[in-house]
Amino acid sequence: MLTPELLYALRNLPLAARQAAEGFLAGAHASRRHGAGMEFSQYRPYQPGDDLRRLDWRLAARSDRYYLRESEVDTSLVVNLVLDASASMNHRDDNGLTKLDYARLLLASLAYLAQKQGDAVGLTMLSPSGLQHYPARADTRQLPRLYHALEAAEATGTFPDTATLAPLTARRQRALTVCVSDLYEEAGEINHLLARLRATSGDVLLLHLVAGNELNFSHKGPLTFRDLETGQTIQLNADEQRAAYQQQLRQWLRDTAQAARQQGLDYHQLSTADPLDGALREFLKRRQLMS
Incomplete structure (x- = not known):
């Protein structure tokens, strides 16, 4: 099974997507x-x-x-892929991958898998400067469009405000929406968007991306941490704070998962240290339920 760092090392997103996805096509729900x-x-x-x-x-x-x-x-579906492209996605794991790097690989693989299932697939990237939107299509030129967009994606600024996001939920359309985000927000803006997507598209698969070094807090000694979106800094001793940090993180993850499921979202936590198979399996499972 290819690890995300090996896939990333190919430096070829179409090839990496195909390599990651093809192992899941056998036995997948037919379209x-x-x-x-x-x-x-x-x-x-x-x-x-x-x-x-x-x-x-x-x-x-x-x-x-x-x-x-x-x-x-x-019974082909409309699959809308949504990428959180705020600056917190620039966080880098110990394996050298940023959350954005992992998200690129994941969404490209999902796009490949969706098209192989006969689905119309689209992509929306969310950044404070606006929405970069590619409407769902099933034609053969769609995958190259999405690959190019993902390769050029940059994570900047804070999560966009409600007015910027409004076009994303302005129209009701039965679809499977797959959102990849680290869920770092200031005042519930991501949560609000997910609730609106659930109301307008019907099915939302939330792939919550957490870096491996966030989960295990592998940092050591005195360090200065900087918030990637606000620029605020904090100094601490990682060894002294590890236990308290991990306890608070586990509680936040439990609360986040519970709140998402209460809203009717299909929630799945991912680590940038993990292979892509978990997310691909969740996608196929959700797609089978909709078909």
Whole structure:
């Protein structure tokens, strides 16, 4: 299984996305099912209550048996990928990857996987300067568009305000929205956006990204920490503060997960030290439930 640092070392986002995703395609939920569509698939015996218009009368005349023509109905979805591109995503883990680096790999892999499932996939990147939005499409040129956008993405400033985010939830559209964020906010702005996305799209998979060195607090000795979004600094001894920090972090993570699930979000915590398989599995699971 490829680690995120090995994927990143390829320096080729399309190749990394394909390598990460293809191992999950086998056994994944197909994007088509049998039903009363236009493309013929197979026959099945007539059962009481079936629509008589779907009977194959020619076959009945030849065989004296009644069969229905089964066809395939496209159950492709609209998948909207949302990237938190605020400055806190520049936090770097001990493996050399920033949260933004990991998010690029993850979203590119999800875009590849969604297109392989026959879904229309789009991308929105959130930054204080505005929304960079690529509407969901299923054409073959969409993946290169999204790869290019992700490769050029930069994490800057604070999470955008409500007015900037308004176009993202201005229209109701049944979709699977996948949001990747570290959930660092000042006054509940991310939480408010997720609630609006839940109301307008119906299904939201929240991938909460935490750096490995945030989880284990691997820092040592006296250090100065700087907030990547506000620039504020604090001096402390990492060895002395480790236990208290980890206790508070565990409580925050529990509270965050509970609050997200109470809002009806499908919440999944990720570490930048972990392979991408957990997130890809959650995506396929959520997609199967929607199809």
